[in-house]
Amino acid sequence: MSEIFKGLPVVAFEGSKSDNPLAFKYYDADKIVAGKSMREHLRFAMAWWHNMCANGVDMFGVGTADKSFGQTPGTMEHALAKVDAAFEFMTKLGVDYFCFHDVDLVPEADTISETNARLDKVTDYIKEKMKETGKKQLWGTANMFSNPRFMNGAGSTNSAEVYCFAAAQVKKGIELTVKLGGLGYVFWGGREGYETLLNTDVKFELENIANLMRLAVEYGRSIGFEGDFFIEPKPKEPTKHQYDFDTATSIGFLRQYGLDKDFKINIEANHATLAGHTFQHELRIAAVNDMLGSVDANQGDLLLGWDTDEFPFNVYDTTLAMYEILKSGGLKNGGLNFDAKTRRPSYTYEDMFKAFILGMDSFALGLVKADALITDGRLDAFIKNRYSSFESGIGARIRSGEATLTELAAEAEKLGAPKLPSSGEQEYLESVFNQVLFG
Numbered sequence: 001m002s003e004i005f006k007g008l009p010v011v012a013f014e015g016s017k018s019d020n021p022l023a024f025k026y027y028d029a030d031k032i033v034a035g036k037s038m039r040e041h042l043r044f045a046m047a048w049w050h051n052m053c054a055n056g057v058d059m060f061g062v063g064t065a066d067k068s069f070g071q072t073p074g075t076m077e078h079a080l081a082k083v084d085a086a087f088e089f090m091t092k093l094g095v096d097y098f099c100f101h102d103v104d105l106v107p108e109a110d111t112i113s114e115t116n117a118r119l120d121k122v123t124d125y126i127k128e129k130m131k132e133t134g135k136k137q138l139w140g141t142a143n144m145f146s147n148p149r150f151m152n153g154a155g156s157t158n159s160a161e162v163y164c165f166a167a168a169q170v171k172k173g174i175e176l177t178v179k180l181g182g183l184g185y186v187f188w189g190g191r192e193g194y195e196t197l198l199n200t201d202v203k204f205e206l207e208n209i210a211n212l213m214r215l216a217v218e219y220g221r222s223i224g225f226e227g228d229f230f231i232e233p234k235p236k237e238p239t240k241h242q243y244d245f246d247t248a249t250s251i252g253f254l255r256q257y258g259l260d261k262d263f264k265i266n267i268e269a270n271h272a273t274l275a276g277h278t279f280q281h282e283l284r285i286a287a288v289n290d291m292l293g294s295v296d297a298n299q300g301d302l303l304l305g306w307d308t309d310e311f312p313f314n315v316y317d318t319t320l321a322m323y324e325i326l327k328s329g330g331l332k333n334g335g336l337n338f339d340a341k342t343r344r345p346s347y348t349y350e351d352m353f354k355a356f357i358l359g360m361d362s363f364a365l366g367l368v369k370a371d372a373l374i375t376d377g378r379l380d381a382f383i384k385n386r387y388s389s390f391e392s393g394i395g396a397r398i399r400s401g402e403a404t405l406t407e408l409a410a411e412a413e414k415l416g417a418p419k420l421p422s423s424g425e426q427e428y429l430e431s432v433f434n435q436v437l438f439g
């Protein structure tokens with residue numbers, strides 16, 4: 001097998017003073033931060049679909065990047081060449097994990113059995129490469145949104161036949177995840193939503209989606225899958241409204257259908273902002289519900305209303321994200337998957353390297369700054385003090401659940417009028433944040 005990314009080096013850590021564009025400035029894999037190495041905290045993953053497949057095609061123009069890796073796209077030779085490219089790429093960048101959809105690995109055949117045979121062949125090869133390199137699968141998933149059969153959804157389709165195809169892909173997807181030892185299995189409801197309620201039975205569709213997930217859990221557990229299932233929320237695109245709108249909605253759905261013990265949430269930064277939330281909000285809501293599973297690490301463009309999947313570079317956001325992750329005790333069966341693509345004019349192999357360097361450095365810096373914020377302690381102290389009226393007296397009785405409504409009303413009468421609560425001091429806290437970030 002010959003080198004694919006010729007002339008591109010194994011990327012090393014050189015520190016923040018380096019001006020080498022092909023070196024890490026902040027990501028120092030073995031450096032210990034808050035008791036663990038950066039590599040362990042961050043668990044970076046490469047998304048097969050963007051890095052090995054996407055060539056910059058958009059609805060206005062053809063691809064600009066060459067992802068043929070010396071073979072003819074659509075052939076099994078090409079599928080195997082993508083494996084070579086992926087492992088060389090991960091090795092040179094020091095990325096330990098990868099994620100894929102079934103059809104990112106192989107061209108889909110006319111029958112599901114032929115597609116599955118192709119998947120067997122390619123994953124045999126992936127398994128060999130994993131042994132050689134120590135790379136691991138973060139999560140697997142099935143693409144149940146590209147093929148025209150899924151135009152009305154997969155679990156939410158109006159066609160029982162299409163539902164069977166979705167089930168077959170989920171079954172195979174979980175089998176491959178078990179075969180490769182993946183830590184998770186993702187359901188992103190690409191077309192699990194609707195274009196108009198005039199033709200849609202929402203209750204029926206939600207029940208069918210839940211049923212497909214229940215079958216997946218039962219089957220997965222029966223073949224030895226011990227990892228987490230994940231829902232990846234996204235409010236819209238490609239459908240007008242997607243059922244897994246955001247973290248809170250997805251958690252409600254999982255609880256309603258008794259799936260919350262097996263599922264956690266995979267939070268994508270760009271999907272958070274599409275839902276009108278911050279990335280930090282989505283992480284916090286998952287964490288306080290003990291449902292924080294994994295992260296698709298990218299960023300959107302707030303001036304655009306769609307999913308741009310950019311490599312993360314906003315260090316305020318990566319710091320706030322790592323702050324939430326650290327405070328929640330870290331990602332267990334999750335990691336930071338770069339569900340991100342280079343911009344269409346950044347079409348070279350070198351751009352792929354630089355994009356990962358940007359993303360990895362942005363999160364490494366975010367990790368260091370988040371740890372500094374926690375160590376600094378002023379935010380935590382402020383929050384603790386902000387709620388201190390609940391620590392004793394009537395406040396403590398409210399917290400313990402002992403106080404009755406009558407007792408609280410009597411207390412209010414005794415007080416006459418309450419004092420104003422203490423100031424929120426947002427501006428002060430933001431300046432603490434800046435001080436910790438920039439010294």
Ligand code: XLS
Binds near residue numbers: 101232339
């Ligand atoms: C698309 C999603 C998708 C999932 C996996 O917007 O981000 O790529 O992560 O199906």
Ligand code: CA
Binds near residue numbers: 232268296339
């Ligand atoms: Ca994603």
Ligand code: CA
Binds near residue numbers: 307309
């Ligand atoms: Ca996305």
